[in-house]
Amino acid sequence: MGAAGWARGEARVADDSDFETLKSLLASDRGWTLEYERDGVKVWVEDAAHGALRTVKVVAEFGDVEPDALYDVLHDPEYRSVWDTHMLAAEDAGHINVNNDVGYYAMSCPAPLKNRDFVLQRSWLDTGDEKMILNHSVYHKDFPPRKGFVRALSLLTGFVVRSREGVGSWLGYVSRSDPRGALPAWLVNRVTAQLAPRLVQQLHAAARRYPGWKALTDYPYHKPWRHPEQVPPYRISLDDCVDPDAPPPPENPKPDTSKTKLDVPQHSEAESHSIEDLGDLSSEFSVEVEEDVPDPAQDPTKKKGKFYRLVKTMKNRRKSVQVAKSADSLTEAKSEEKQEKKKTFKFHRRFSLSRGRED
Numbered sequence: 001m002g003a004a005g006w007a008r009g010e011a012r013v014a015d016d017s018d019f020e021t022l023k024s025l026l027a028s029d030r031g032w033t034l035e036y037e038r039d040g041v042k043v044w045v046e047d048a049a050h051g052a053l054r055t056v057k058v059v060a061e062f063g064d065v066e067p068d069a070l071y072d073v074l075h076d077p078e079y080r081s082v083w084d085t086h087m088l089a090a091e092d093a094g095h096i097n098v099n100n101d102v103g104y105y106a107m108s109c110p111a112p113l114k115n116r117d118f119v120l121q122r123s124w125l126d127t128g129d130e131k132m133i134l135n136h137s138v139y140h141k142d143f144p145p146r147k148g149f150v151r152a153l154s155l156l157t158g159f160v161v162r163s164r165e166g167v168g169s170w171l172g173y174v175s176r177s178d179p180r181g182a183l184p185a186w187l188v189n190r191v192t193a194q195l196a197p198r199l200v201q202q203l204h205a206a207a208r209r210y211p212g213w214k215a216l217t218d219y220p221y222h223k224p225w226r227h228p229e230q231v232p233p234y235r236i237s238l239d240d241c242v243d244p245d246a247p248p249p250p251e252n253p254k255p256d257t258s259k260t261k262l263d264v265p266q267h268s269e270a271e272s273h274s275i276e277d278l279g280d281l282s283s284e285f286s287v288e289v290e291e292d293v294p295d296p297a298q299d300p301t302k303k304k305g306k307f308y309r310l311v312k313t314m315k316n317r318r319k320s321v322q323v324a325k326s327a328d329s330l331t332e333a334k335s336e337e338k339q340e341k342k343k344t345f346k347f348h349r350r351f352s353l354s355r356g357r358e359d
Helices: 016-027 067-075 077-081 184-215 267-271 275-291 307-333 341-354
Strands: 032-036 043-045 057-064 087-097 098-105 115-126 130-137 150-152 151-163 168-176
Touching: 016 115, 016 130, 016 151, 016 168, 032 184, 043 077, 043 184, 067 077, 067 130, 067 151, 067 168, 067 184, 077 087, 077 184, 087 115, 150 267, 168 184, 168 307
Parallel strands: 115 150
Antiparallel strands: 032 043, 043 057, 057 168, 087 098, 098 115, 115 130, 130 151, 151 168
């Protein structure tokens, strides 16, 4: 499982399918094992591990917290420094659009572990009935790995906030992260499952205090995650989120050209090529022969058609060139025969190379 529909490290604008992936994980019952249940908080872990790291799912209900307050707590960067006891630093790289941004987050870890940091793209969507937030790790040129920190990865982290039946709010949380470093996967899985309920309890306490805290700030109505007009106009470029050291993406599959007329070099042009070039050409056209659909009325074991005839012609011409080269070698060898023993050895090596083999 990757970060919803994202490839690992990919930065792009989230679409509806990414949020649907998050909702389907929360709604699914198959493949999950319940590991914790207390005070309305339930924690599941996936049965099948992806690369030994397991996804954790949490569902909780809060009767004394409104969905808007819970959603604001998850967004507000200033308030996070108040309730998040693990946060060491947070910086914004900028917005991709009004519903997607990129930022840096550093957190403390208990000794003797090194502290961790992340570069994250956040994406959010408020439909009225439910509010969703996704994040996953990306690269950004302004936030390279920093000394004293291990660059961790969020493969998929997401929150869904809904109104609870009656009064209060419903929270769904999914997380799969790789802290990296030398931690074994079994330890990461155990610690994540234990820390998830604590995170939910922290969110619950922070959401109860948030309305009073926000009312006392200088900008109580500044909530750009709710009001797009408050989002700064500057937009970051997705090119800044492409890691130059990342392996290149897989090449696009070769288009089917079996029905396309090819610009084939004429025989006179082919004669000017070296033996190695002819070998490349014959290999290229051999691929086209394999893509041709055979005529059922003919013997399927025999290759027919203009491409095959071209390949056969090219191979014959290649053989002719090899024979000519060999004949030249024989003529030159006879004129200089038996001057010294090294000549005989050199003659045999040249003959072997002209046939495409190395001794």
